[in-house]
Amino acid sequence: xxxxxxxxxxxxxxxxxxxxxxxxxxxxxxxxxxxxxxxxxxxxxxxxxxxxxxxxxxxxxxxxxxxxxxxxxxxxxxxxxxxxxxxxxxxxxxxxxxxxxxxxxxxxxxxxxxxxxxxxxxxxxxxxxxxxxxxxxxxxxxxxxxxxx
Amino acid sequence: xxxxxxxxxxxxxxxxxxxxxxxxxxxxxxxxxxxxxxxxxxxxxxxxxxxxxxxxxxxxxxxxxxxxxxxxxxxxxxxxxxxxxxxxxxxxxxxxxxxxxxxxxxxxxxxxxxxxxxxxxxxxxxxxxxxxxxxxxxxxxxxxxxxxxxxxxxxxxxxxx
Numbered sequence: 001x002x003x004x005x006x007x008x009x010x011x012x013x014x015x016x017x018x019x020x021x022x023x024x025x026x027x028x029x030x031x032x033x034x035x036x037x038x039x040x041x042x043x044x045x046x047x048x049x050x051x052x053x054x055x056x057x058x059x060x061x062x063x064x065x066x067x068x069x070x071x072x073x074x075x076x077x078x079x080x081x082x083x084x085x086x087x088x089x090x091x092x093x094x095x096x097x098x099x100x101x102x103x104x105x106x107x108x109x110x111x112x113x114x115x116x117x118x119x120x121x122x123x124x125x126x127x128x129x130x131x132x133x134x135x136x137x138x139x140x141x142x143x144x145x146x147x148x149x
Numbered sequence: 150x151x152x153x154x155x156x157x158x159x160x161x162x163x164x165x166x167x168x169x170x171x172x173x174x175x176x177x178x179x180x181x182x183x184x185x186x187x188x189x190x191x192x193x194x195x196x197x198x199x200x201x202x203x204x205x206x207x208x209x210x211x212x213x214x215x216x217x218x219x220x221x222x223x224x225x226x227x228x229x230x231x232x233x234x235x236x237x238x239x240x241x242x243x244x245x246x247x248x249x250x251x252x253x254x255x256x257x258x259x260x261x262x263x264x265x266x267x268x269x270x271x272x273x274x275x276x277x278x279x280x281x282x283x284x285x286x287x288x289x290x291x292x293x294x295x296x297x298x299x300x301x302x303x304x305x306x307x308x309x310x
Binding site: 048049052053060081 | 174189199206294
């Protein structure tokens with residue numbers, strides 16, 4: 001066989017299974033180290049902070065009666081002023097009335113901006129009631145989505 | 150060389166180029182590993198500070214402190230909290246926290262790091278600034294939103310390494 005290869009001028013290649021395996025392991029290790037190195041740049045608490053910011057804003061707006069007011073200008077202004085700079089927010093308030101043993105959806109209102117498709121968005125929710133003369137008039141759910149602009 | 154006893158040999162040029170490529174890969178691995186380990190150490194440090202700042206901000210904005218009426222004897226406070234209820238701050242507690250000596254305040258916050266707590270409106274009108282700026286360039290800041298005296302305020306907690 002070798003004689004035939006030499007005679008015909010063909011060259012031989014050293015190509016063993018253990019060399020292939022070693023190369024595969026080395027490449028795998030390189031990929032893993034590169035991946036971990038990139039991952040280490042991420043802020044581990046970004047998500048936690050974003051969710052806290054959304055929950056705080058909802059709680060504060062509820063305490064100040066801003067959510068219940070359903071005033072578009074006031075709510076948009078408060079979102080802009082209270083959330084950290086560079087953060088976008090969208091809020092949806094679903095309002096229900098309770099009648100004859102069932103909740104009926106009365107309206108859905110949207111405030112703020114809309115999240116771009118390619119962003120990581122985080123959410124928070126707050127349930128609250130609307131009252132008049134110490135009587136509950138409606139039940140609402142505020143859902144906020146925030147993202148880095 | 151007899152015809153029946155020919156031996157296979159690797160060509161030195163092939164071997165050298167293969168070895169050179171192997172060395173390149175090992176060098177790349179070592180550089181990446183060094184980069185990764187330094188980034189990981191930074192991340193761990195940043196994470197500790199960040200988590201500390203989040204914990205302190207949570208304590209200040211969401212809890213009344215321990216004991217709840219700690220403003221009556223501020224120096225014996227076990228844990229500082231400024232809230233009447235979640236996200237609603239009590240001005241008396243803010244004032245009492247401001248009056249605490251720095252070392253006591255730091256102990257009551259449960260941290261060994263230098264800290265600075267600033268309470269101001271989103272427009273920058275300052276209600277309180279408690280603590281001191283640290284000398285370190287490494288710091289973590291967490292901003293929380295709350296209500297103080299019927300005004301929406303930002304509570305900024307900064308921890309220094």
